[in-house]
């Protein structure tokens with residue numbers, strides 16, 4: 069018997085707005101129904117505020133008012149474009165931690181992000197009407213959750229004729245976690261309307277993309293699970309919007325999940341406790357800075373006579389005012405109680421945690437002989453999450 073191909077697939081990459089601000093008019097026309105000048109001006113203003121919040125959070129961390137913070141700097145365009153394809157409160161979002169702007173766009177009060185990184189879990193007490201899950205720092209752990217939420221949406225959509233979708237954000241590093249594969253496979257086999265958005269910023273802390281995968285793209289991983297994979301320049305508002313909208317339309321129409329890869333660059337360190345200069349070259353960093361989505365969007369708007377130095381100054385001042393207010397709101401909130409960390413993690417507090425709450429010590433660090441039970445908490449202990 070002759071051999072024959074049993075599978076063929078391809079992934080195409082979309083680029084519309086170049087780093088110098090020039091645009092592919094024909095492709096841009098496909099998205100101008102939404103991304104008209106007014107919308108791009110509004111998007112740029114949102115990016116200015118998100119960037120200001122990033123810089124302010126960095127200062128809060130450096131002055132000891134915040135534990136640690138992963139800056140979103142340089143990655144604003146992709147997540148904003150992705151969020152612009154959703155309907156706030158109708159669709160659901162399962163975030164990680166480098167797409168704050170998407171959450172703000174969908175209505176999350178900005179001070180909640182600060183609260184989270186200040187160690188106050190009330191930052192994750194998100195109004196259910198917004199349809200936003202808590203920030204997830206466990207890499208990839210939220211992707212099966214997204215698949216499950218998507219599956220529930222599918223059941224509801226089928227029953228009530230609705231068209232809700234779930235969008236999950238994660239980084240390139242998350243694709244090396246088993247949970248990524250669990251999530252994609254479950255969503256695909258369940259025809260769940262989930263749009264998986266991978267922000268490929270080239271690095272998972274100090275691990276570069278080429279060590280993360282032997283695949284040429286992250287988007288192509290979708291094909292193995294039987295869903296379409298899209299790739300776009302994630303620093304390009306137009307291209308990111310186009311691929312995310314295609315993916316959302318696919319899911320909304322009842323065709324199951326899709327994977328979007330947005331290539332981008334993390335301008336800042338991984339977090340405020342990282343020093344990226346130890347593993348990234350100066351040249352690479354300079355190239356990354358040159359592809360900054362804010363600069364690119366501004367150049368585009370200037371070329372269309374929609375932006376100028378005066379507006380830039382005025383809007384930066386506005387961003388500073390907004391962020392000052394956000395910080396004041398976050399700082400004014402009464403600090404969480406010392407026991408909250410124990411009280412709200414489980415519906416029924418496990419005995420070992422009760423011991424830790426009473427003694428303020430953890431047996432895992434061997435600080436208290438009384439707590440040497442941590443590694444052998446009775447197997448039958450009822451733990452209800």
Ligand SMILES: Cc1ncc(C[n+]2csc(CCOP(=O)(O)OP(=O)(O)O)c2C)c(N)n1
Nearest residue numbers: 166205206207239240241242269271272273
């Ligand atoms: C399950 C798990 N393992 C390890 C870590 C430690 N860790 C925090 S961020 C990170 C790298 C994540 O890289 P990527 O998914 O590409 O996202 P990025 O930070 O680049 O946006 C790792 C390994 C974690 N948070 N969770």
